[in-house]
Structure formats: structure tokens, C-alpha cells
Amino acid sequence: MAFLMDDSRPIFIQIAERIEDDIIEGLLPEESQVLSTNQFAAFYKINPATAAKGVNMLVDEGILYKKRGIGMFVAEGARAKVMEKRKEQFFEEYVVSMVREAKKLGISVEQLTEMIRRGDNE
Amino acid sequence: MGKIVELNRLTKSYGAVKAVDNVSFSIDENKIYGLLGRNGAGKTTIMHMITAQLFATGGELKVFGDTPYENNRVLNQICFIKESQKYPDVYRIIDVLNTSASFFPNWDHEYALSLAGDFRLPLKRRMKKLSRGMLSSVGIIIGLASRAPLTIFDEPYLGLDAVARSLFYDRLIEDYSQHPRTVILSTHLIDEVSSILEHVLIIDSGTLLIDEEAEALRGRAFTLAGPKASVESFTAGKEVIHREPFGSFVTATVMGNWNAAERKQAEALGLELAPVSLQQLVIYLTNGKAQRKAVEV
Amino acid sequence: MNRVSSVVKMHSRDKWSWFIVPWLVMLSSFVINFIISYFVDEPLITGGLSSIFIYMFVAGIITLAQTFPFALGMSVSRTDYFLGTSSMVLLTSAGSSLLLLLIGLTEGWTNDWGSGLVFFQLPYLSEGPLVNQFTVYLIIFLFMHYSGILIGVVHKRTGKNGMFLISGILLAAFTLLGFLADYLNWYPAIFDWIVKQSAMDYALWMLPFIVIFAAASYLLLRRATI
Numbered sequence: 034m035a036f037l038m039d040d041s042r043p044i045f046i047q048i049a050e051r052i053e054d055d056i057i058e059g060l061l062p063e064e065s066q067v068l069s070t071n072q073f074a075a076f077y078k079i080n081p082a083t084a085a086k087g088v089n090m091l092v093d094e095g096i097l098y099k100k101r102g103i104g105m106f107v108a109e110g111a112r113a114k115v116m117e118k119r120k121e122q123f124f125e126e127y128v129v130s131m132v133r134e135a136k137k138l139g140i141s142v143e144q145l146t147e148m149i150r151r152g153d154n155e
Numbered sequence: 156m157g158k159i160v161e162l163n164r165l166t167k168s169y170g171a172v173k174a175v176d177n178v179s180f181s182i183d184e185n186k187i188y189g190l191l192g193r194n195g196a197g198k199t200t201i202m203h204m205i206t207a208q209l210f211a212t213g214g215e216l217k218v219f220g221d222t223p224y225e226n227n228r229v230l231n232q233i234c235f236i237k238e239s240q241k242y243p244d245v246y247r248i249i250d251v252l253n254t255s256a257s258f259f260p261n262w263d264h265e266y267a268l269s270l271a272g273d274f275r276l277p278l279k280r281r282m283k284k285l286s287r288g289m290l291s292s293v294g295i296i297i298g299l300a301s302r303a304p305l306t307i308f309d310e311p312y313l314g315l316d317a318v319a320r321s322l323f324y325d326r327l328i329e330d331y332s333q334h335p336r337t338v339i340l341s342t343h344l345i346d347e348v349s350s351i352l353e354h355v356l357i358i359d360s361g362t363l364l365i366d367e368e369a370e371a372l373r374g375r376a377f378t379l380a381g382p383k384a385s386v387e388s389f390t391a392g393k394e395v396i397h398r399e400p401f402g403s404f405v406t407a408t409v410m411g412n413w414n415a416a417e418r419k420q421a422e423a424l425g426l427e428l429a430p431v432s433l434q435q436l437v438i439y440l441t442n443g444k445a446q447r448k449a450v451e452v
Numbered sequence: 453m454n455r456v457s458s459v460v461k462m463h464s465r466d467k468w469s470w471f472i473v474p475w476l477v478m479l480s481s482f483v484i485n486f487i488i489s490y491f492v493d494e495p496l497i498t499g500g501l502s503s504i505f506i507y508m509f510v511a512g513i514i515t516l517a518q519t520f521p522f523a524l525g526m527s528v529s530r531t532d533y534f535l536g537t538s539s540m541v542l543l544t545s546a547g548s549s550l551l552l553l554l555i556g557l558t559e560g561w562t563n564d565w566g567s568g569l570v571f572f573q574l575p576y577l578s579e580g581p582l583v584n585q586f587t588v589y590l591i592i593f594l595f596m597h598y599s600g601i602l603i604g605v606v607h608k609r610t611g612k613n614g615m616f617l618i619s620g621i622l623l624a625a626f627t628l629l630g631f632l633a634d635y636l637n638w639y640p641a642i643f644d645w646i647v648k649q650s651a652m653d654y655a656l657w658m659l660p661f662i663v664i665f666a667a668a669s670y671l672l673l674r675r676a677t678i
Contacts, residue, residue, distance in 0.1 A: 040373060043374060075329055075332070231527065254465060
């Protein structure tokens with residue numbers, strides 16, 4: 034189930050990732066309000082302090098900002114920032130390991146590019 | 156943040172048997188703690204000493220800055236719900252709730268009654284006639300509605316089904332969000348509560364194994380799988396908490412916060428990597444094979 | 453918040469053990485005796501009154517076993533538990549004494565219930581001014597209650613084996629005293645003394661025992677654990 038937390042990774046990171054996902058998918062447009070820490074806690078059944086840690090991480094990165102007495106909002110330019118961050122992660126997580134595996138199998142960069150094109154057409 | 160509970164080399168012996176052996180830790184205000192460990196590890200004994208229902212045979216104990224024994228200023232702020240709690244036979248559920256109302260200064264009676272509705276408790280039924288699950292529900296209601304600055308739940312859900320347990324977690328998070336307080340949850344159902352916990356204390360055979368933030372423990376250990384030689388060379392000098400041979404293969408669980416370089420090194424060696432859940436970590440740490448000393452933080 | 457009064461409130465929720473059962477026992481004893489008294493010509497003097505005192509003794513034992521672990525679990529201090537329980541004992545004992553006194557007077561006004569049943573106003577026990585009667589009842593109630601509480605606490609602290617040991621020691625001590633009294637020829641003096649005492653005198657002799665029992669109960673309770 035999508036809303037269950039993975040107990041083998043820090044939960045605050047997972048919370049931040051879910052908010053980022055919502056921003057990328059347009060569910061959380063810029064200048065819209067994010068759920069409160071307590072709402073996150075109740076919804077995901079997690080400790081409110083953990084939820085706060087995840088939200089605060091995004092505040093530090095300039096993706097969310099705090100309106101005093103009202104709550105947390107998605108910052109201007111947040112989507113672009115998240116996209117940039119995710120592209121970097123994509124490179125780290127997928128491309129690097131893909132290239133390593135390709136080398137093992139003797140696939141050249143040209144062949145690999147060809148394969149990616151083929152994958153895109155499917 | 157203030158320290159609510161401080162244990163300093165606390166010991167409880169029964170003759171030659173040490174139920175609690177030189178345990179030291181402290182508990183911060185307004186956090187949810189998990190006191191985890193196997194049955195008979197000494198969790199209940201520690202909680203009984205914190206609430207002055209048992210006497211330590213050695214060490215120091217301070218609760219709200221003072222000794223809890225016969226100390227109303229301290230006891231007034233504690234609510235301890237335990238699996239073995241006895242209730243007078245002739246009392247009905249409503250009598251127990253009404254009595255609790257006069258014992259706990261922060262008691263919210265309306266909340267208690269609404270919880271009783273949530274747990275579908277027959278208020279007029281005598282305690283003697285309640286099922287195990289209903290008895291547990293009564294305890295949970297007292298624990299939540301007391302809103303005590305230090306609320307302790309010791310295996311609070313014996314006999315409760317998954318729905319009722321989930322209800323307990325929901326209400327706990329909700330009420331804790333509205334009324335922050337220090338909560339100690341002692342349980343062996345770690346997978347169910349782990350996401351609620353902010354801090355984890357792991358007790359085994361009367362000694363403290365782990366005293367750490369729950370988040371720091373997630374992803375704190377990894378399991379490696381691969382050819383024996385590769386695993387051996389990679390784990391040399393590292394803290395291995397679990398090892399299982401599988402033909403010419405070995406899986407080993409290793410403690411440590413791994414950086415990307417180490418991870419790449421493991422992958423380069425052809426080792427498969429999987430993170431370890433908090434639940435698995437506790438099982439590995441307390442299965443008796445690992446000999447560890449308390450981790451100082 | 454006063455926790456002593458909370459303990460009193462806790463006890464008072466158990467109306468059956470504290471109020472209803474003892475008087476039900478009394479009432480049934482009274483009704484049986486009342487019926488019998490119709491069939492006998494002479495005035496019927498019974499010891500049915502003792503039932504309520506014996507009940508209080510049993511209640512003392514049970515109360516502790518039933519409520520102490522509960523109260524301790526609800527963060528009540530041992531001292532507050534003891535003071536609250538003592539207040540409850542004192543209140544109910546005083547109430548019961550007053551009630552016994554009133555019913556005793558009614559017995560007088562109704563000319564022994566019209567059937568010659570002497571149940572509440574016993575010869576010897578109910579002699580002297582009303583204040584004395586009330587005091588005698590009150591002291592007997594307290595004596596019975598604290599005897600029960602002490603036994604309950606000793607059981608709590610020492611378990612079954614401790615109970616056996618203590619009753620064994622007490623039995624041996626009294627047997628020895630009995631032989632000693634016989635050997636030293638104390639009995640005539642003892643009987644002489646016994647005959648001379650009024651109910652009030654006996655009651656006053658019970659006072660130090662009540663104090664000793666209560667103090668012993670408190671001291672044992674101070675170190676009691678769940």
C-alpha cells in the first residue's frame with residue numbers, strides 16, 4: 034500500500050519524498066498549503082516529531098515555506114527545484130548502476146544509447 | 156527539553172538473579188519512547204521501579220527530578236498501564252473510570268467516555284466479567300484520558316484484535332499531537348509501533364543494548380548476501396550482528412551508517428544489499444547470540 | 453487534589469462490600485431470630501448482633517487484597533491509601549455504630565419488637581449511657597476492621613508461608629501462656645479481673661490494640677510492592 038512507511042529507511046525522508054512526489058505530479062501546486070505535521074502524523078500513523086522533521090527538511094531546501102500562524106506552503110519555483118533534485122538522484126540511482134552493469138556485459142555506450150531508444154519506443 | 160526520568164546504574168536483583176543490571180538512561184519531556192525487548196528482559200521491572208511499585212536494589216532513580224517513592228508531586232504526574240493491572244472484582248467499568256477521574260489531575264472524562272464508545276465497552280459490566288481484550292481496552296482508555304505528563308503503557312493490548320490495536324495507535328497519535336506528553340510504550344509488537352516511536356530503548360537480559368533515536372536506527376544496519384569469501388572480506392572489522400550460511404553463500408547483517416562509497420564497494424564485490432527494518436534489527440540484537448554492550452549516545 | 457479523599461471515594465464506589473452486604477447479613481440474622489422469637493414464650497436473647505462485627509473483620513481482609521494493587525497501579529501513594537482506607541473505616545464504623553444505637557433504642561420503644569426478641573440491646577453490652585454504648589460499638593468495629601487489615605497486609609507482604617509461620621508462632625505463644633498461667637496459678641486472679649470489667653472497660657482495653665494493629669499495618673504497607 035502506498036501510504037505505508039518502509040521501516041528500513043528513515044521515515045522523515047519518506048515523508049519529504051511523498052511531498053515532493055505530490056509537487057511533481059501537480060497535486061500540490063505552488064503556493065498551496067501542505068498538510069499540517071499533525072495531519073501527516075495521523076494519516077501515516079507516525080510520530081508528529083518525525084513528520085515535522087521531514088517537512089522542515091523541505092523548508093531548509095526552500096521547497097516549502099512557513100506562513101506564521103497559518104501553516105506550510107509550497108514555495109515558488111519548488112517544482113523546478115524538486116525536478117532538478119530528482120534528476121540528480123535518477124543519475125545516481127539508475128544511470129550509474131546501469132552503466133556499470135552494461136560494462137560487465139560488454140555493452141558499449143553506443144549500444145546502450147540504442148537500447149534506451151528502443152525502450153522509449155515500447 | 157527537561158529530563159523526566161533518569162536512571163543511573165539502576166539494578167534489581169532477586170537473590171542471585173539480576174532482573175535489571177546496571178541500567179542507565181534518561182527520558183526527555185514530550186517524546187514517545189519505545190522500551191523494546193523480549194519477554195522477561197526486565198522491561199516491566201524497570202517500569203515498576205520508575206512508578207515506585209517495586210524497589211531497586213542498587214543505583215539511582217529520579218522521576219521529575221525526585222525520588223518517586225511516596226512522593227505525591229511525582230506520582231500525581233504518572234499513569235502506568237500494565238498488562239497485569241488488577242481491578243476490584245465488584246467494580247464496573249464506569250466505576251473504574253469514575254475512580255480514575257479522581258486520581259488523575261488532568262483526567263478528561265468526556266474523552267474517556269467517547270473512547271469507551273470507540274472500543275465498544277459495556278460501561279455497566281463488572282470488571283470480573285470482562286474478556287482479556289476488554290480489560291486491555293479499559294487500561295488504554297485510562298492511559299489516554301489521564302493525560303498524565305508521564306504515561307507508561309506496558310504491553311497494553313493483550314487480547315486486542317488488529318482493529319482495536321490500530322484504533323489505539325490512531326487515538327494515541329491524535330491525542331499526543333493535541334496534548335504532548337511523555338509516553339513510554341513497552342511492547343514486543345515492534346513492527347506495529349515502530350513508526351510512532353521517536354526514541355528506542357532496547358533491553359535484553361536486564362541490560363540496556365540500544366538507546367537511540369528511532370530514525371537513526373532505520374537503515375542503521377544492512378544485510379549483505381554473497382559468496383562466503385566476499386562477505387568475509389567485506390565484514391572484516393565491522394560489527395556483525397547476524398550471520399547465516401547458505402551453502403557456499405553467506406548472509407550477514409552488519410551495523411553501521413554506510414556511506415555511498417562503502418555501498419559501491421559492496422556492490423563492486425558482487426554483494427547484494429538490503430536494508431534492515433527496525434523490527435529485524437531488534438530481533439537480531441536480542442536473539443541471544445550477539446554479545447554487545449550498551450551503545451553510548 | 454486531595455488523594456486521601458480520592459481513596460475514600462474509591463472505596464465508597466463499592467457500596468456492596470461497605471454498606472449493603474453487612475446490613476443484609478444483619479437483617480437476615482434478625483429476621484430469622486424474629487420468626488423464632490414468635491414460637492418461643494420466653495424472651496429470646498441472641499448473639500446475632502455479632503454477625504456485623506465478624507463481617508467487618510472479613511471485610512478488612514478482603515478490602516486490602518481487592519483495592520491496594522488497584523490503587524497503587526493508579527499512582528496512589530501507600531500513605532494516602534492507608535489514610536484514605538482508615539478514613540473510610542472510621543466513617544463507616546461511626547455510621548454503623550450510630551445506626552446500631554438507633555435500632556437498639558427502637559428495640560426498647562417497641563418493647564422488644566413485640567415478640568420478646570432481644571437482638572440489639574443486649575444485657576451487659578448495652579449498659580451504661582448512650583455515649584458509652586456508641587463508643588463500645590465504634591471500638592469493636594475498629595478493632596475488627598484493623599485486625600482484618602493487619603492480616604491482609606501480612607498476607608500481602610509474606611504470602612501463604614508467612615501466614616502459616618505467624619499463626620504458628622501466635623498459637624505456640626498462647627499455648628505457652630496458657631500453661632504458664634496454669635502453672636503459676638494465675639487463673640483465679642484472671643477470672644476475678646474478667647468478671648469485674650464492664651463492656652466499656654473491655655472496649656478501652658481494645659484501644660491500644662487498635663493503635664498497634666493500625667501502626668503495624670501502616671509500617672508493613674509502606675514497603676509493600678505490587
